[in-house]
Amino acid sequence: MILYSGPTSPFGRSVKVTALELGLPVEEKVVDVYAAEFLDKLNPLRQIPTLALADGTAIADSRIICRYFDSISGRPTLYPKDDYWGLETRISIAIGITEAGLQRRMEVVRPEGEKSPAFIQKQEARIGRSIDHLETIADRIIDKPLAMDQIVTACALAYTDFRFNDGWRQRCPKLDRWSRAFAERPSMVASRPN
Ligand SMILES: N[C@@H](CCC(=O)N[C@@H](CS)C(=O)NCC(=O)O)C(=O)O
Structure with missing residues (x-):
């Protein structure tokens, strides 16, 4: 998994923290989103964070990427049912x-x-x-x-x-x-x- 993010992106940070807390092997690539035309084929919004998966598909939006990480980690969920x-x-x-x-x-x-x-x-x-x-x-x-x-x-x-x-x-x-x-x-x- 490759996580495209930026050096100061607060959304990218949430995703990175989540990956680290769940022990997931994510390779981070820091990009300049304003020049990252290559991102368009992964995420037409051309925004970071965008997560590229091994099968060529992508997951966009920090909230959804964190959800995805939670679903694959095998660790106790970060979204407990209580409250x-x-x-x-x-x-x-x-x-x-x-x-x-x-x-x-x-x-x-x-x-x-x-x-x-x-x-x-x-x-x-x-x-x-x-x-x-x-x-x-x-x-x-x-x-x-x-x-x-x-x-x-x-x-x-x-x-x-x-x-x-x-x-x-x-x-x-x-x-x-x-x-x-x-x-x-x-x-x-x-x-x-x-
Ligand atoms: N809802 C998105 C927002 C992502 C976002 O706004 N990212 C900023 C960087 S922190 C960005 O890519 N800005 C470039 C642009 O919108 O052109 C998420 O949670 O991932």
């Missing part, structure tokens, strides 16, 4: 934080005169509101066997620190403490952005 819909909703919120962070970043680096302060503000408000919400339900995320909501939340918070620090750590002591410990897992250390 299943709550888990999926927490995953959606963490992915939404990541998407908002990425959208904000894309807007911030646009040339002066082309960027929209209102759009940036909307993404920042979404990020802050969503992290604050996760703090209110932090007890459902922390202190349990490894699960997918933990991986995507840890990657979302790390990407927020990387691109846009709104002081969430001061407002969210539970997530702050938990995420610092989670960041020391070998999978998180090995996938730190370059």
Whole structure:
């Protein structure tokens, strides 16, 4: 399996952490997605992460790649049935934080005169509101066997620190403490952005 990803991709990081945690042999190839025309035949969206399988087919979208890994690993599932819909909703919120962070970043680096302060503000408000919400339900995320909501939340918070620090750590002591410990897992250390 070849995982096409990028050096700072937060979605690629979630996938990589999942592969490492499940002990799967994934070869990572770092690409510049904006020049990666070759990706089109694997994923017409031309986005990373994209996973190329040995049979020539591909799996796209981080959420689906993580699901695929979980289905083939033979390890205890990262999607326990207990509180299943709550888990999926927490995953959606963490992915939404990541998407908002990425959208904000894309807007911030646009040339002066082309960027929209209102759009940036909307993404920042979404990020802050969503992290604050996760703090209110932090007890459902922390202190349990490894699960997918933990991986995507840890990657979302790390990407927020990387691109846009709104002081969430001061407002969210539970997530702050938990995420610092989670960041020391070998999978998180090995996938730190370059
Ligand atoms: N829903 C996708 C989003 C992937 C995504 O937005 N990847 C970014 C890099 S982090 C990308 O490929 N951007 C290039 C582009 O959209 O043109 C997923 O979860 O994998």
